[in-house]
Amino acid sequence: MRNWLTGLRGLRRYPSLVAGIVVIAMFIxxxxxxxIAIPYSQAIALWRGGPEVTATNPKNAAxxxxxxxxxxxxxxxxxxxxxxxxxxxxxxxxGNGTKQVNITLPFQYAYxxxxxxxxxxxxxxxxxxxxxxxxxxxTPDGRTIVLQENRSIRGSDVYYISxxxxxxxxxxxxxxxxxxxxxxxNRSKALEGNYELILTAQVPQAATLDSRLVVYGxxxxxxxxxxxxxxxxxxxxxGAPIAIIFGVLAAVGTGVLTFFLSAIGTxxxxxxxxxxxxxxxxxxxxxxxxVLILVGHFYSRSIWTMLGxxxxxxxxxxxxxxxxxxxxxxxxxxxxxxxxAYGAKNFRIIFRYLxxxxxxxxxxxxxxxVPTFVFLEATLAVLGLGDPVLPTWGKVLDDAYMEGALYxxxxxxxxxxxxxxxxxxxxxxxxxxxxxxxFNPRLRSV
Amino acid sequence: xxxxxxRLARMAATRGLFLFLAVVVGVYLTVVIxxxxxxxxxxxxxxxxxxxxxxxxxxxVNRQLxxxxxxxxxxxxxxxxxxxxGMDQPFFPKRSFTYLxxxxxxxxxWAERMTSDAGSRTVQLILVERLPFTLALFGTANxxxxxxxxxxxxxxxxxxxxxxxxxxxxxxxxSSAPGWFYGLFLILIFAAVFRVLPWGGLVDAPIPSTTLGxxxxxxxxxILPTTAVVMSTFFASIYxxxxxxxxxxxxxxxxxxxxxxxxxxxxxxxxxxxPTLPPIITNFLLVLxxxxxxxxxxxxxxxxxxxxxxxxxxxxxxxxxxxxGVIVIFGYLLAVTVFALDFVYAIVDPRVRIGVGGERR
Numbered sequence: 001m002r003n004w005l006t007g008l009r010g011l012r013r014y015p016s017l018v019a020g021i022v023v024i025a026m027f028i029x030x031x032x033x034x035x036i037a038i039p040y041s042q043a044i045a046l047w048r049g050g051p052e053v054t055a056t057n058p059k060n061a062a063x064x065x066x067x068x069x070x071x072x073x074x075x076x077x078x079x080x081x082x083x084x085x086x087x088x089x090x091x092x093x094x095g096n097g098t099k100q101v102n103i104t105l106p107f108q109y110a111y112x113x114x115x116x117x118x119x120x121x122x123x124x125x126x127x128x129x130x131x132x133x134x135x136x137x138x139t140p141d142g143r144t145i146v147l148q149e150n151r152s153i154r155g156s157d158v159y160y161i162s163x164x165x166x167x168x169x170x171x172x173x174x175x176x177x178x179x180x181x182x183x184x185x186n187r188s189k190a191l192e193g194n195y196e197l198i199l200t201a202q203v204p205q206a207a208t209l210d211s212r213l214v215v216y217g218x219x220x221x222x223x224x225x226x227x228x229x230x231x232x233x234x235x236x237x238x239g240a241p242i243a244i245i246f247g248v249l250a251a252v253g254t255g256v257l258t259f260f261l262s263a264i265g266t267x268x269x270x271x272x273x274x275x276x277x278x279x280x281x282x283x284x285x286x287x288x289x290x291v292l293i294l295v296g297h298f299y300s301r302s303i304w305t306m307l308g309x310x311x312x313x314x315x316x317x318x319x320x321x322x323x324x325x326x327x328x329x330x331x332x333x334x335x336x337x338x339x340x341a342y343g344a345k346n347f348r349i350i351f352r353y354l355x356x357x358x359x360x361x362x363x364x365x366x367x368x369x370v371p372t373f374v375f376l377e378a379t380l381a382v383l384g385l386g387d388p389v390l391p392t393w394g395k396v397l398d399d400a401y402m403e404g405a406l407y408x409x410x411x412x413x414x415x416x417x418x419x420x421x422x423x424x425x426x427x428x429x430x431x432x433x434x435x436x437x438x439f440n441p442r443l444r445s446v
Numbered sequence: 447x448x449x450x451x452x453r454l455a456r457m458a459a460t461r462g463l464f465l466f467l468a469v470v471v472g473v474y475l476t477v478v479i480x481x482x483x484x485x486x487x488x489x490x491x492x493x494x495x496x497x498x499x500x501x502x503x504x505x506x507v508n509r510q511l512x513x514x515x516x517x518x519x520x521x522x523x524x525x526x527x528x529x530x531x532g533m534d535q536p537f538f539p540k541r542s543f544t545y546l547x548x549x550x551x552x553x554x555x556w557a558e559r560m561t562s563d564a565g566s567r568t569v570q571l572i573l574v575e576r577l578p579f580t581l582a583l584f585g586t587a588n589x590x591x592x593x594x595x596x597x598x599x600x601x602x603x604x605x606x607x608x609x610x611x612x613x614x615x616x617x618x619x620x621s622s623a624p625g626w627f628y629g630l631f632l633i634l635i636f637a638a639v640f641r642v643l644p645w646g647g648l649v650d651a652p653i654p655s656t657t658l659g660x661x662x663x664x665x666x667x668x669i670l671p672t673t674a675v676v677m678s679t680f681f682a683s684i685y686x687x688x689x690x691x692x693x694x695x696x697x698x699x700x701x702x703x704x705x706x707x708x709x710x711x712x713x714x715x716x717x718x719x720x721p722t723l724p725p726i727i728t729n730f731l732l733v734l735x736x737x738x739x740x741x742x743x744x745x746x747x748x749x750x751x752x753x754x755x756x757x758x759x760x761x762x763x764x765x766x767x768x769x770x771g772v773i774v775i776f777g778y779l780l781a782v783t784v785f786a787l788d789f790v791y792a793i794v795d796p797r798v799r800i801g802v803g804g805e806r807r
Contacts, residue, residue: 429619
C-alpha cells in the first residue's frame, strides 16, 4: 500500500502523465455511462434514423449552447400535439351524419429568430373518403391568416407549411416560416407571443381527427443534429467506447505480438530472422490502408473485420523494423555475451535479458500507437468505409465532409467529432510521451 | 577492396531478388483481392452478355431470326467475346497469373471504366497523368519535413530544457492525427472562415493562360495540403530525433570531442549526426511509407488529382486494372527506395556488417 502511495506521489513529477490519465479516465467514464444509458440496440436504431426517430428533429440544427454566443434567442423545436392533450378541441354535430371538428393548437413563441420549418401532421381515422379541412394561423397581435382552405386529408397527412408556394405568394414572397412569425414593425425579427393554429374540418360522426404542429427550431440538444435530423449526441457518445476499444485492441494486438516476434527473430537469427524479415518486407510493400480499402469495398466493412485485418497486417509492419534495429544493438551488449558464456538458454536470454532491456523503451510506443488506430477508424469512415451500422466519430466526420458542412457553415458538425478525436488522441499521446520520459531515464538526466 | 566490391555485388543481387519477390507477392495478393478471388468475373460476364445481347437484338438484320436461333447466336457471340478477353480460362491459376505477369512487366492494359483526363482509357496514361502531381505534393512536403525537423531537432538538442525545447516537446502529441485531419481544420480556417486560400483542387478556374500564372496558382493550391502533411508529423519527428541526438550526445566519445575543444558544429556533424544517421534514415523511410498510404485520404479531402485519388476512385468503380496498376507502381517505387536504403545503411553504419548482419556470432 505504501509503495503504491509513493508511486502515485512520484507521478506528480509528470503533470502531463496525470493530465493524460485524467483525460483517458474521463473518456472511459463517458463510455461506461453511454453503454448503460443508451443500450446498443437503441443506439443503432437512433443512428439508423428514419421518420419514426427523426420526424420531429430539425435538420442541421446547431447545439443549444449556440445561444451563448448570439444576442438573439435561438428557437427550440416546439411540438403541439392534440393527441397528447394539448390545445383545445370542439366538436359540433351537424346533420347528415357528420360533425365539425375544430382543433386549436396554441404555442408560445419566445425567440428572436425564425424557425427552420413548419409542419402540420394530421391523422384521420374511421373516415372512408377524404375529409376537407381549413387551416388558419392566429398571430399574437390578433391577425388571422388562412393558410389553406379545403385541404383534402386522407389517412395521415403532412402539410409542409414552409413549402406552400401559394402561401408564400400570399405573404408577398417571404418564406412562410418567416412571414407567419415576422414582427410587422421589424420584419427581420420574430414577433414573440402566443400563436395559434386552427384546424377546422368536417368529418364523419365516427371519425377521429388529431393534429400535431411542429415548429422546427434552429438549435437542438447539446450536440445539434445532422442533415437527416439525427441527434449528434448519439454518435458523439457512442463514438467514445468504439474508438477506445478499436484503438486499444489494435495497439495491444500488434504491439505485443510484434515485440516478441522481433525479439525471437533477432535473437535466433538465421532462418527465423530471414523469414521474419521476408514477411516484413512483403508486408511493407502491401500498405495497410489500400488493402483495408480494397477489402472494405469488395468484402466487408464491419469494424471487427477491419480490426482483425489491421492487426494481421501490422504485426509484420514498420514497427518490426524499428524493434529489430533496437534488438540488434541490444544483443551486442556485453552482458548478453556474459549470459551466453554461463550457458543461458535462448528462451531465458530472450525473455529475461533482451526483452526487459528493450521493453521500457518500447512501452511508450504501445501507448503512442493507440491514437494512430483511433484515427485509422476515422480515416476509413471518411473514405466511406466506416462500419455500416455503428455510430462513430469517423462517420459523423464523413457525413459532415460529404454534405459540405464546412462550405455551408455548419462548423459544429465537423468540429464536435474532430475535437473529441483530438482530445482522445492527445490524451493517449500525453501518457505515451510522459512514459517515454519515465522509462528512458537518460532523457531525464541529460 | 576487391572483396568489398564482390560482397556488395552479392548483397545487391540477393537483396534485389528478395525485394522483387516481395513485390510479386504483394501484387499477386492485390490481384486476388481486387478480383474478389475471381468472383468479379461473374459480374464482368454478365456485363458482356448484356452488351453483346443488346448489340445483337438491336441489329435489324437479326429481327427475323426465330428465338432459339437468336439465343444461340447470343451464346456463341458471348463465348467469342469471353475468349477474346481470355475470360474463358479459370481465374485460378491461369488468369490470375496472367494478370500478375502483365502487371509485373508493366503492361497495365486498359481501364474498365475510368478514363484519363485527356480521354485515354489506357491505365498507363491514367497513372502517368497523375504521377507528377503526387510527386510534386509529397516530394515538397517530405523534403521540407525531413530537413526542417532534422536541423530543428539538432538545434534543440543543444538547448535541452530551454523554453523553446519545452514548447516543442509539449506539442509532440499533435502528431497523432493524420494529415487529412489537419487538412480539414486548415480548410475550415483558411477557406471557410477567412476565404484566403482555395478549398482544394489543382488550379484556379478558369485556368491561368500564362505558365507563370499557372505555376503560381498550383503553388497556391499546394499550400494547405503541404502544410497539412508537414503538421501531421512535424513535432513528433523533431521529438524523435531530438531524443536520438540527446542519447548520442551524452556518449563518452562526444564528451571527449568536446573536451578536445572541437567547435560545436563540428561535434554535431561528426560526432552526433554521423552515428545517428541509420535510425534517422529508417525513420524517414517509414514516414515515406505512411505518407504513401495517408495520401489517399489527403488527396481526396483536397481534391488533389494524384495517384492516391485515382486509387480511391478506381476502388469505388471496381476498376481492377487501375487498382493493380497503382499497386504495382507503388510496389516498385517502394522496392527501389528500400533497395537504395540498404546501401545507404551499409555505408553510414559500419556496425551493420555486410553479409553477417542477421546472424548470431
